[in-house]
Amino acid sequence: MKKPIRIGWLILVTAGIYTPTLFSQSAAEPLQIYWIDVEGGSSTLIVAPGGDSILVDAGWNREDARDAQRIQSAMADAGVSEINYFIASHFHGDHVGGTPALAKRIEIHQFFDHGESVEADTERGRVAWDTYLSAAQGNRQTVQPGDSLPLTGADFRFVSANREVINPSDSELNPLCGPDTVDEDLGENSRSVGYQITIGDFEFLDLGDMTADVQHIAACPRNRLGKVDVLQVPHHGTQLAAELIWALAPTVAVSNNGATKGGNANDLAKILQSPGLDGFWQVHYASAAPADLNAEAVMTANLTAENDQGHWIKATIDSDGTSYEITNDRNNYSKRYQTK
Numbered sequence: 001m002k003k004p005i006r007i008g009w010l011i012l013v014t015a016g017i018y019t020p021t022l023f024s025q026s027a028a029e030p031l032q033i034y035w036i037d038v039e040g041g042s043s044t045l046i047v048a049p050g051g052d053s054i055l056v057d058a059g060w061n062r063e064d065a066r067d068a069q070r071i072q073s074a075m076a077d078a079g080v081s082e083i084n085y086f087i088a089s090h091f092h093g094d095h096v097g098g099t100p101a102l103a104k105r106i107e108i109h110q111f112f113d114h115g116e117s118v119e120a121d122t123e124r125g126r127v128a129w130d131t132y133l134s135a136a137q138g139n140r141q142t143v144q145p146g147d148s149l150p151l152t153g154a155d156f157r158f159v160s161a162n163r164e165v166i167n168p169s170d171s172e173l174n175p176l177c178g179p180d181t182v183d184e185d186l187g188e189n190s191r192s193v194g195y196q197i198t199i200g201d202f203e204f205l206d207l208g209d210m211t212a213d214v215q216h217i218a219a220c221p222r223n224r225l226g227k228v229d230v231l232q233v234p235h236h237g238t239q240l241a242a243e244l245i246w247a248l249a250p251t252v253a254v255s256n257n258g259a260t261k262g263g264n265a266n267d268l269a270k271i272l273q274s275p276g277l278d279g280f281w282q283v284h285y286a287s288a289a290p291a292d293l294n295a296e297a298v299m300t301a302n303l304t305a306e307n308d309q310g311h312w313i314k315a316t317i318d319s320d321g322t323s324y325e326i327t328n329d330r331n332n333y334s335k336r337y338q339t340k
Contacts, residue, residue: 031154031199031317033230034074037283037302037310038067040236040258041094044206045074046197049319050152053080055108056087056195056206061097061131068101070310075106077314082106085149087195088113089208090188091120093128094261099135111136112143114161114191125188143193153199153319159225160194160207165218166225176243177220185211189235196225200321202339205248206232215241223247229324229339230254230315233271236262237286242270251337252279252326254313255295257286259305265289279335281313281326298333299326 034045038059046054053075059067075081086108088096102108113132119125145166149156159166163186192208205228207215215234218224220243231250234240237257253271257263263286271280272293282295284302297303301311311330318324327334 028319029153030319031197031202031315032078033197033204033315033317034078035232035254035256035281035283035301035313036067036070036074037312038070038094038098040261040284041067041097042089042208042236042256043067043071043098044232044256045071045078047078047080048151048154048156049199050154051080052084052149052151053078053082054085054087054149054151054156055083055102056208057089057095058086058098058102060094061101065098065101065105066310067098068105070312071098071102072105073310074312083108084110086111087193088132089194089206090114090192091117091125091128091132092188092209093124093131095209096128096132096135099132103135108135111140112193113140114193115142117188118186118191119188155198156195157198158193158195159205160192160210160214160218162191163214163217165194165214167222168224171222171224171226173221174219174223174243174247176246178243180213180216180220182212182216182241184213187211190214192234196228198321199317199319200339202230202317202321202324203228204230204232204315204317205250207234209235211235212239212241215244219244219247227340229337230326232256237267237271238262238264240267240270242273245270246274249274249276251276251340252281252315253277254281254283254315254326255286256283259284259287259302262286263289263294265293268293278337279326281328283311283313298331299328299335301328301330303330 117129194207
């Protein structure tokens with residue numbers, strides 16, 4: 001039985017968060033989630049029933065602004081032209097590199113992140129950090145687990161940030177826990193901002209590139225995140241802690257691995273072994289794993305190794321949260337699922 005997390009709303013208006021003007025969409029509109037193909041990076045677009053738009057990460061920094069254009073294409077399909085809330089999961093080039101190109105093309109009202117970069121003293125880390133700051137231009141808010149965004153028609157809660165994970169009092173002991181044998185990772189991946197979206201009984205969870213050691217904290221000795229309907233597979237399908245993935249027991253898992261980045265065989269196997277899994281979808285076929293560990297072709301948005309496809313995976317969740325549909329942009333194949 002699903003045990004959803006219920007947290008009192010900590011609306012961050014007092015911290016200066018932009019409060020959007022309500023759009024014309026009716027509250028009966030669905031919740032939409034797009035996993036955009038940024039070739040092994042990350043970009044997830046969410047449009048709430050009331051019209052509020054959230055973009056989590058913006059892919060790579062490229063001279064041709066490829067990822068910004070792909071994000072705009074998904075936005076057009078979703079019926080939005082601006083981003084109310086941009087969330088940087090962490091400061092790596094495959095997640096925030098494309099932010100300036102996107103900010104030049106559309107209006108982004110507010111930026112959220114886990115705080116200062118912990119890799120700014122490295123060459124690669126400094127580039128990613130400066131790239132993000134050039135887009136945010138001081139319009140940033142630091143989030144903590146338990147904070148919320150004031151969406152219309154859906155409940156949005158931050159569940160992790162800067163290696164901290166929310167710890168509700170009603171979390172349950174996790175029988176899957178064993179000794180923690182994973183080395184501690186103190187880099188940017190481990191600082192990833194994670195969030196959960198609830199609409200009715202439906203729950204979606206995205207933990208960014210959360211590392212296995214922090215996943216273990218989230219899972220043991222108590223499962224702090226409950227069970228979910230749809231899981232964005234952490235860290236592009238690598239470094240997964242089975243004690244968390246299996247405790248979450250997602251009905252649907254979506255991996256945003258690229259053709260040659262992410263999607264390790266051992267980790268894809270952990271996803272497929274998750275109890276209750278009814279659908280595994282991939283933004284890209286993972287060449288590092290055998291065919292039987294990849295998603296079925298009809299549930300894979302991009303099948304080739306060439307980085308020129310740009311197809312997305314989309315979830316459409318009914319406004320009452322009772323059921324949802326996952327669609328492959330490449331072939332329009334869809335499958336409907338019932339909320340737990």
